[in-house]
Amino acid sequence: MTDAAQSSSTAAPLPSPGCPPPHPSPRRPNWVLPANACDTHSHVFGPAAIFPYAADRTFTPVDVPRDEVLARQRFLGFQRSVIIQSSCYGLDHTVLLDALRSDPEHLRGAAIVTGATTTAELDELDRAGVRGARLHFMPHLGEALTPIEQRAVIDAVHARNWHVEIHVQGDGIVEHESRLAALEGRVVIDHLARVDLRQGLDSPAVRSVRRLLDLGHVWLKLSAVDRVSLTGPPYPDAVELARLFAQHAPERVLWGTDFPHPNIEGDAPDDGLLVDLVPQIAPTPAARQLLLVDNPAEVFDFACTVRETGRSGH
Template sequence: MTTETVRPDGPPPNPNPRKPRIALPPGACDAHCHIFGPFDRFPLPPDRSFTPNEAPETALRRLHDHLGIDRAVIVQSQGQGLDTRPFLEALARGAGRYRGVALLKPAAREEDIAALDAAGVCGVRFNFLSHLGGAPDPEALRTVVAKVRPFGWHVAIHVAGEDIVTYESLIRSIDAPVVIDHMARPRIAAGVDGPALKTLRALIDSGRVWTKLSGGDRLSAEGAPFRDVVPIADSLFRHAPERMLWGTDWPHVNLHAPMPDDGDLVDLLADIVPDAEDRKRVLVDNPTTFFKFAS
């Protein structure tokens, strides 16, 4: 597939995000972002679940340099199918700046997982959303988890709304550190005591589950600057600040409303976590521990 034949499913990311009003601490980590392409070298495969805009590592690096972000966790996306080439090239280009989260099938071989581990991959992701293929078979999930456990990887879970209630037992059964993406994407209207957040807090209390204070632009009912998300995220941070992470979710795939300004998303974190030392915990200390970055 060439760049001329790609028809993205949504708009590209904001090309000119503003500078955040806050300065991020040295070593700040974007714990959730994606890359796609460049398509002239890495054509989109037919097994992808959606068609993204081109968003290569070079564009991600420019964004991070503009925002003041020094480290990142690149999450392999189903928009690139199971083609690991762009993902692995990005990790190599980062030379320690990046860690990775992979998509794996139960048939994955130990030697392939070892190669991913050596490249900087530290986790595996499972999507439970219908537009990304729906919930994985529990036995398939357990097979993959058993294969990555010897490497000390974590498991990233992408659920939305009350699905976290449905899959609570399955998540509890995972014998590895777990991170729930985007605060489990709860319904804003359900409030801080809705079933999704109650379940998420109970999972966090297990001591093995973390979450990312990300995806505010996806959750907001009001739109930019997404302040209606602050009570939700604040309730999670105050519940367990030692297990909170943060990410941009760039390049914001599968959105069809106005694309968020990543400067707004950085400043939204300042609204959620006003204290600079607390933000350092979320942006530097916690991700260094969870993703095994060099200190």
């Protein structure tokens, strides 16, 4: 094979529309995050030459490898982070395991699990720091599991005291509310449930989220204000929504960058701006301590917490 042919065969695939590169020069946040602040939602992509994307993926991201993701989080002031397995990797968790094993003290993960996932695979994921499994109900990410398959995954996940992570949009949270309410294990809802702000701040979806937060076993990520906003930066409408949820259930909210922002419209947001919106969402130091430190430590099993099984944080 010639050098040119070899270079072509290992080049990163062209990204899909809606998968821009990260913001090239985010501003440094103008406030100091509390010690052990956690970014609870980020993804690692590539490099594709080492960690190839699934052949049946529904989108192709820009390569943003582990070290670039972690460097961005450190620049923003986060000491802990949670890496979410992306659907573009399917059930191949090699890239996630590589990331988690690079810093077991400060990194946790959420996997994609199906009925075909073996006990040995779950054991390996657990040892590496996975503490949740994501179920998506988003057409652009592929076909959702059937109700029977979902039940099997939920049972397997909760048996390990992991949480189930739910990704819905629009009125999806209303559709799934009764089933989520009936679960006994932890549930985490991604991205403000991606409610439709055209319906206002007292829509059926917003009320559904508030009822779920009242149950005690459901948490909400106040991430992706840029996805939910109808107005654009600095996203005042979505910040108001996030603040509403943070005030309603301060012990049941989490925060994440969503870096490097796959499947969006337009350019990637300024991650420094997103961090600077946190004091508007959680105005007091006590509220920010819960949002960024205490709540993530409980949900993702970081040090100085004790899970319900009695297993100490790693």
